[in-house]
Amino acid sequence: MAEQNNPVLIIGAGPAGLTASYELAKRGVSSIVLEKDSVVGGIARTAQYKGYRFDIGGHRFFTKVERVKQMWQEILDEDFLKRPRLSHIYYKKKFFQYPIKPMDVLRKLGFWESALAGVSYSRAKIFPRRQEESFEDYIVNHFGLRLYNTFFKSYTEKVWGLPCTQIKAEWAAQRIKGLSLTSLIKTAFLGNRGNEIKSLIEQFHYPRFGPGMMWEKVREKIEASGLARVIFNTQPVKINHENGQVRSVVIRRNDGQEEEIVVSALISSMPLTELFPLFNPALSECARSAASILHYRDFLTIALIVNRPHLFDDNWIYIHEPNVEVGRIQNYKNWSPEMLADQSKSCLGLEYFCFKSDPLWTRPDAELLAQGAAEVEAIGLANKADIEDGTVIRMEKTYPVYDDAYEAAMPVIRQELAGFKNFYTVGRNGMHRYNNQDHAMYTAMLAVENLLDNAGHDLWSVNVERVYHEEQKVSR
Numbered sequence: 001m002a003e004q005n006n007p008v009l010i011i012g013a014g015p016a017g018l019t020a021s022y023e024l025a026k027r028g029v030s031s032i033v034l035e036k037d038s039v040v041g042g043i044a045r046t047a048q049y050k051g052y053r054f055d056i057g058g059h060r061f062f063t064k065v066e067r068v069k070q071m072w073q074e075i076l077d078e079d080f081l082k083r084p085r086l087s088h089i090y091y092k093k094k095f096f097q098y099p100i101k102p103m104d105v106l107r108k109l110g111f112w113e114s115a116l117a118g119v120s121y122s123r124a125k126i127f128p129r130r131q132e133e134s135f136e137d138y139i140v141n142h143f144g145l146r147l148y149n150t151f152f153k154s155y156t157e158k159v160w161g162l163p164c165t166q167i168k169a170e171w172a173a174q175r176i177k178g179l180s181l182t183s184l185i186k187t188a189f190l191g192n193r194g195n196e197i198k199s200l201i202e203q204f205h206y207p208r209f210g211p212g213m214m215w216e217k218v219r220e221k222i223e224a225s226g227l228a229r230v231i232f233n234t235q236p237v238k239i240n241h242e243n244g245q246v247r248s249v250v251i252r253r254n255d256g257q258e259e260e261i262v263v264s265a266l267i268s269s270m271p272l273t274e275l276f277p278l279f280n281p282a283l284s285e286c287a288r289s290a291a292s293i294l295h296y297r298d299f300l301t302i303a304l305i306v307n308r309p310h311l312f313d314d315n316w317i318y319i320h321e322p323n324v325e326v327g328r329i330q331n332y333k334n335w336s337p338e339m340l341a342d343q344s345k346s347c348l349g350l351e352y353f354c355f356k357s358d359p360l361w362t363r364p365d366a367e368l369l370a371q372g373a374a375e376v377e378a379i380g381l382a383n384k385a386d387i388e389d390g391t392v393i394r395m396e397k398t399y400p401v402y403d404d405a406y407e408a409a410m411p412v413i414r415q416e417l418a419g420f421k422n423f424y425t426v427g428r429n430g431m432h433r434y435n436n437q438d439h440a441m442y443t444a445m446l447a448v449e450n451l452l453d454n455a456g457h458d459l460w461s462v463n464v465e466r467v468y469h470e471e472q473k474v475s476r
């Protein structure tokens with residue numbers, strides 16, 4: 001690591017950035033965390049409205065990475081709650097249990113539809129699509145066209161805003177929530193092949209006051225160590241480098257004030273599209289243009305406060321129904337009752353996946369609240385008359401999109417980054433990878449080891465296994 005006495009500069013106070021700072025502090029190394037917003041946690045923050053707390057989506061703490069598990073427990077201790085999980089899929093005016101239960105599916109889909117799904121699966125096995133390039137190809141080949149159309153297509157297209165024919169098969173293979181659904185549906189129809197797949201999704205961990213609590217505690221701990229500080233409302237504007245070493249970073253606060261910080265190393269969790277133009281001298285033309293073509297999906301949460309102590313038992317419900325725009329509905333009281341200021345009420349979080357260019361993004365909050373109320377009533381989860389208040393939170397770049405542009409761009413981007421000795425990109429948007437908190441954190445842990453121990457970890461090998469995180473192959 002160059003210039004040991006200078007701090008490591010970390011861009012982003014989300015899970016990845018704060019984990020990097022935490023690991024550095026443990027090793028006695030100083031760091032500065034730059035955060036463009038005024039809160040920590042990034043996409044895993046907890047928003048607040050009149051004392052009600054809610055996630056940007058719902059953030060379960062689940063991991064197979066032991067180090068991450070230990071860190072979570074170390075940070076929150078008894079505030080790291082173990083919660084029961086219950087969720088359903090809403091489709092064609094029916095609530096299917098999720099994880100799928102065979103009899104429930106049979107009963108709700110009906111014998112005829114279930115039989116057709118079985119035939120369609122058999123057809124896919126006998127006549128598979130030869131090129132398994134798209135999400136659709138992958139799912140149809142593995143589960144048949146009928147199950148794909150019933151349980152996959154509409155929700156996936158809501159999430160990504162793309163036809164399933166344009167989403168890379170890699171995403172389906174690497175990590176999707178629906179993949180679990182299909183494997184369970186497959187189990188429902190074809191048997192569980194000797195209980196090979198063990199579901200781990202009956203319980204999950206959750207901080208008493210939501211995921212933001214985890215990241216606020218990490219910030220407290222790193223600052224208390226005297227080795228780190230988080231600078232809010234500040235962004236990097238220029239990254240000076242020579243001979244494969246980042247030397248200094250010019251930062252700009254929201255009030256326009258600029259400062260140059262000489263650094264020993266740089267760790268970035270900000271989106272690659274925004275990062276690559278900051279380099280001085282400029283990165284190669286092909287790397288800059290590769291980063292510029294990456295796409296992101298944005299996200300909007302409508303939080304509704306409902307004047308009812310109890311609405312339904314689920315933590316969340318997937319809304320596959322194409323007639324409403326909402327993609328998923330969270331019931332925060334069932335995540336942790338302490339998310340609510342008043343126990344005589346409930347608080348729902350309606351998730352809308354969109355692009356900033358969609359009319360939904362700029363629709364006035366009052367209209368969005370009315371839309372949210374109408375949609376929950378249409379689904380039958382709450383009466384409009386009981387909805388007494390609400391708020392809207394918009395979050396940009398929540399999902400790095402795996403499309404053709406991504407496939408072409410990533411090798412070029414990775415090659416450019418490989419030319420640096422004291423600079424790593426980590427996390428979700430930092431690596432343009434569909435990383436959950438655990439993998440975002442793990443990449444940060446490995447980056448720190450590369451910097452301090454010259455460990456030579458390949459950060460790109462994190463989260464590439466072709467299994468679904470919520471399932472575990474039971475060794476027999």
Ligand SMILES: Cc1cc2nc3c(=O)[nH]c(=O)nc-3n(C[C@H](O)[C@H](O)[C@H](O)COP(=O)(O)OP(=O)(O)OC[C@H]3O[C@@H](n4cnc5c(N)ncnc54)[C@H](O)[C@@H]3O)c2cc1C
Nearest residue numbers: 012014015016036042043057059060270427428435436437
């Ligand atoms: C709807 C939804 C549901 C999810 N559910 C789960 C779940 O159940 N469990 C789970 O573990 N994960 C979940 N995730 C994923 C989780 O949110 C991410 O894995 C995690 O937040 C990634 O951490 P990160 O630090 O890499 O990135 P981020 O959380 O994006 O943090 C990056 C930080 O960098 C800051 N930043 C960006 N640009 C700049 C800049 N130019 N200068 C300074 N700062 C900058 C941002 O403001 C942000 O604070 C979910 C995500 C979504 C969208």
